[in-house]
Structure formats: structure tokens, C-alpha cells
Amino acid sequence: MAWRWLLLLVLGLVVSTPALGQQPRKRVSQYEAEELSDEEAAARRANRKSKLIRFERDEAPPETPFPWRLVGLGVLVFAVTAPFAYATWRSASKELEATHKAFAPKRRITRKPPPPTAPTAPVDDE
Numbered sequence: 514m515a516w517r518w519l520l521l522l523v524l525g526l527v528v529s530t531p532a533l534g535q536q537p538r539k540r541v542s543q544y545e546a547e548e549l550s551d552e553e554a555a556a557r558r559a560n561r562k563s564k565l566i567r568f569e570r571d572e573a574p575p576e577t578p579f580p581w582r583l584v585g586l587g588v589l590v591f592a593v594t595a596p597f598a599y600a601t602w603r604s605a606s607k608e609l610e611a612t613h614k615a616f617a618p619k620r621r622i623t624r625k626p627p628p629p630t631a632p633t634a635p636v637d638d639e
Contacts, residue, residue, distance in 0.1 A: 549557070
């Protein structure tokens with residue numbers, strides 16, 4: 514049983530050793546200390562790797578056209594699959610109807626109606 518704890522300790526050391534061997538990272542105070550000139554800031558903004566498009570406050574984002582191709586593709590897929598779905602539903606309902614008729618009782622089972630109650634005379638509470 515002790516070998517399991519030893520195995521767990523060795524596995525933990527193997528996994529954590531590369532993390533301990535890394536170079537120390539910059540702290541927040543080191544990032545705040547860096548001052549960029551306007552030219553450097555503009556150059557960094559121009560060379561961003563993100564695909565996020567930023568707009569100035571006065572600019573409006575470009576309008577995206579309505580996705581007609583996507584709508585047409587959806588209608589086409591529905592038009593192709595609907596007949597097959599209807600045929601499958603129709604055959605399944607026929608099979609279920611035949612099964613229901615085969616195992617259904619021969620006569621309809623109904624409940625007996627409750628016996629009629631005699632009308633009572635109205636009672637005056639006065």
C-alpha cells in the first residue's frame with residue numbers, strides 16, 4: 514500500500530517540476546511601469562494579432578447582409594428531408610395501428626354510470 518503513495522508523490526514531482534523550472538514572470542507593477550509613446554502605442558495597435566475589429570466612437574460598424582444562402586440551404590434541406598420524414602411517419606403509424614387492432618379487446622370497455630340519486634327537498638335554515 515505504501516508504494517501507491519510513493520507513486521503518487523513521484524507523479525506529482527514529475528508533473529510539477531517543469532512549472533518550477535520556468536523563468537519568473539513579470540509582475541503587475543512591472544507592466545504598469547512601462548510607458549509607451551504615442552507612436553509606439555499606435556504601432557502596437559496596428560500590429561495586433563486579434564481579429565477583433567475596433568471602431569472609433571463616431572464610426573458605425575459595417576452592416577452585414579442578410580444570410581440568404583444560409584436560409585436557402587435550410588429550406589433546401591427541409592424540402593429534401595420532409596418527404597422521407599412523412600413517409601417514415603406514415604409507415605410507423607400504420608404499423609402501430611395494426612398492432613393496436615391485433616391486441617385491442619374485441620368490445621369496448623366502458624364504466625358503469627353511477628346510480629341516479631333521488632332529488633332532495635330544499636332545506637330552509639331559518
